[in-house]
Amino acid sequence: xxxxxxxxxxxxxxxxxxxxxxxxxxxxxxxxxxxxxxxxxxxxxxxxxxxxxxxxxxxxxxxxxxxxxxxxxxxxxxxxxxxxxxxxxxxxxxxxxxxxxxxxxxxxxxxxxxxxxxxxxxxxxxxxxxxxxxxxxxxxxxxxxxxxxxxxxxxxxxxxxxxxxxxxxxxxxxxxxxxxxxxxxxxxxxxxxxxxxxxxxxxxxxxxxxxxxxxxxxxxxxxxxxxxxxxxxxxxxxxxxxxxxxxxxxxxxxxxxxxxxxxxxxxxxxxxxxxxxxxxxxxxxxxxxxxxxxxxxxxxxxxxxxxxxxxxxxxxxxxxxxxxxxxxxxxxxxxxxxxxxxxxxxxxxxxxxxxxxxxxxxxxxxxxxxxxxxxxxxxxxxxxxxxxxxxxxxxxxxx
Ligand SMILES: *Cc1c(COP(=O)(O)O)cnc(C)c1O
Numbered sequence: 001x002x003x004x005x006x007x008x009x010x011x012x013x014x015x016x017x018x019x020x021x022x023x024x025x026x027x028x029x030x031x032x033x034x035x036x037x038x039x040x041x042x043x044x045x046x047x048x049x050x051x052x053x054x055x056x057x058x059x060x061x062x063x064x065x066x067x068x069x070x071x072x073x074x075x076x077x078x079x080x081x082x083x084x085x086x087x088x089x090x091x092x093x094x095x096x097x098x099x100x101x102x103x104x105x106x107x108x109x110x111x112x113x114x115x116x117x118x119x120x121x122x123x124x125x126x127x128x129x130x131x132x133x134x135x136x137x138x139x140x141x142x143x144x145x146x147x148x149x150x151x152x153x154x155x156x157x158x159x160x161x162x163x164x165x166x167x168x169x170x171x172x173x174x175x176x177x178x179x180x181x182x183x184x185x186x187x188x189x190x191x192x193x194x195x196x197x198x199x200x201x202x203x204x205x206x207x208x209x210x211x212x213x214x215x216x217x218x219x220x221x222x223x224x225x226x227x228x229x230x231x232x233x234x235x236x237x238x239x240x241x242x243x244x245x246x247x248x249x250x251x252x253x254x255x256x257x258x259x260x261x262x263x264x265x266x267x268x269x270x271x272x273x274x275x276x277x278x279x280x281x282x283x284x285x286x287x288x289x290x291x292x293x294x295x296x297x298x299x300x301x302x303x304x305x306x307x308x309x310x311x312x313x314x315x316x317x318x319x320x321x322x323x324x325x326x327x328x329x330x331x332x333x334x335x336x337x338x339x340x341x342x343x344x345x346x347x348x349x350x351x352x353x354x355x356x357x358x359x360x361x362x363x364x365x366x367x368x369x370x371x372x373x374x375x376x377x378x379x380x381x382x383x384x385x386x387x388x389x390x391x392x393x394x395x396x397x398x399x
Contacts, residue, residue, distance in 0.1 A: 003036050021354060028055025031376040031384075033359065042384040043359045044372045049192070049224050049337075052251035052293060054373035059296035060254040060289045067288035074284055076277065082287035089294050090262060093233045096242055099268035101261045102282030106223035106249035107138025109259035112276060113186070113219050113245045114142045114160075116263055120217060120270045121183025128182040132168040136193035137186065137221055146186055149194070169199055171206040178210065184217040184245070189235040189334075192224040195364035196332045196339025201239055208241045217244040217267065223259070224337070227251035228297050228374045231307040231335030238334065254293035258286040302374040306335045309378065313338060313370075316385060320392065327396045329366075338370040339363075349388075349395055358387040 001009075006024050024036040031054045033041045046054055053060060067082065074080050087100045101116075103109055114129065121127055131137070133148040141160055144153055148165035162181075166173040168191060178185070185207060191197040211218040220243035225235035229251055232238055236246070244267055249259035259281075297303065314333045317340055321328040330341040342349070346362040353360050361369040368388075372381055 006036075021351070023354065030054040030057070031373050031380050039357065041354075041357045041359055042380060042387065044370045044376075044381070044384045044388075045359050045361045046371075046373050047250075047255060048361070049229060049250045049371045050253070051255050052227055052229065052374050053254050053296055054375060055255070057254060057292075057296065057375070060256075060292040063288040063292035064256070064285060067285050071284045073280070075279070076281065080284050080287075082284045082291065083282040086282070086287040086290050086294075089291065090248075090260065093294075094262065095237075097265040098262050099265055101268075101271070101276065102287070103259040103261070103278045104257050104280050105138070105259045106221075106247065107140040107143040108278065108281075109223060109247035109249050109261050110137045110143040110146065110186075110221060111140055112259075112261035113221075113247050113263075114146070114184075115276055116245060116261060116267065116271060117184035117217050117219060119275060120267055124183070124215070126181055126183035126216075128162045128164065128179065129184045129186060130174065130177050130182060131163060131165050131186045132188070132191070133165050134168055134191055134194040134197065135165070135186075135188055135221075136191065137188075138223075168194075168197060169203050171203055171210070174207060175210060178214050178216060182214065182216050184219050185211055186219040186221060188221045188225065189239065190225050190230065190337055192337065192369070193363055195341070195367040196334075196337060196369055198332055198334055199239075204236075204239045204241050211244075219243060219245045219247070221247045223247050223249040225334070227293065228303055228306060229335055229337055229371065231303055231310060233297075233303065235334065252293065253286055253290050254296075256286045256289040258282075258290055297374065300375060306374050309381065310335050310338075313381070313385070316382075320389065324392070324396050327392075336372055336374060338368075340368040340370070342366045342368065349391055352391045352395065353388060356387050356391060358384050358391075360388065 003024050025033050026036050027034040031043050033043050090100050091098050101112055131146040135148045137143040137146040145160040145163045164177055166177045189199045220236050222234050226248045245263040252258050317331040321331055329343050332339040346368050350362045363369045
């Protein structure tokens with residue numbers, strides 16, 4: 001297919017739900033991508049935080065190859081080895097006794113967490129769920145209701161009842177919203193889509209205390225922050241505060257679609273056969289791929305590496321802020337989750353970067369978001385950032 005044929009097919013046969021850049025990618029390896037014209041790009045936002053080990057990592061690809069030749073899919077009314085192994089590995093990584101439910105995406109993990117929380121609350125007469133303003137939890141109806149941004153909800157009402165949103169990082173707002181009917185609080189420790197907003201340590205500690213005091217479940221949505229992204233297996237380990245329920249997805253499969261709901265054992269056991277299910281979830285193929293991700297992160301010591309390189313990047317971004325104090329408002333980071341907040345819209349910066357062969361993201365209008373692969377070679381990372389510095393220099397000197 002020629003480039004124009006691809007564009008035409010999208011226009012005529014694919015629903016118009018995304019605005020896309022006019023590039024057709026045909027190949028990816030590590031932190032590089034190639035388009036249909038053979039142009040090479042450095043990818044500092046691989047797969048929207050999905051490709052934690054970059055594109056086509058051999059640790060994942062070899063597992064897929066192995067499993068594809070043996071057993072790809074199996075319904076969940078039978079047992080298979082890969083799901084058993086993955087669940088055991090995940091549970092071993094957690095500092096509390098837990099059980100997992102495997103699904104296929106972030107939104108589906110959030111739905112599972114909501115159902116589990118409501119099922120737990122049912123016997124206690126608790127149904128209300130509190131989420132945060134400016135959050136992002138996905139596009140299905142339940143996850144959309146939790147997503148505290150009207151821009152995503154507009155036109156899709158009525159949403160799911162008994163959900164309330166309160167100000168992020170504001171313990172008083174939460175305290176006022178929690179009542180005897182509340183079963184759960186859902187929180188992103190770092191609001192990714194919302195602009196890389198970081199929950200403060202005091203806040204997260206206070207949320208945990210409040211939830212314990214009021215017998216309310218605490219859900220951490222780690223779909224974006226989990227699996228090494230924030231310099232720990234799970235971002236909550238940066239806070240020393242544990243959730244009751246956690247959602248995972250994006251990085252968990254290193255590129256294949258997988259999500260998981262993880263919950264403390266006594267909560268997880270509220271689910272009985274028939275209460276929740278998914279046809280594709282936890283197939284041999286995706287579980288094998290995910291096992292490759294976990295193994296590679298452990299084997300290569302990537303968590304420590306992320307923490308070290310994160311500091312180096314922050315130093316660089318802070319030096320940019322010093323250089324352009326009237327252009328850069330703030331620099332925020334947690335591991336390999338970076339937000340550079342500009343004082344003006346950043347869409348143009350992303351487009352100029354693409355022209356210079358660099359992929360980054362812009363969220364919430366003014367926040368440049370960078371989420372490199374955990375294993376990106378240091379040289380590639382800083383070559384990419386050098387391109388970005390050039391783009392910023394150009395953009396900032398014209399206006
Ligand atoms: C991306 C994201 C989701 C939704 O995941 P999908 O796989 O797109 O459904 C949910 N929560 C958070 C925190 C996310 O970043």
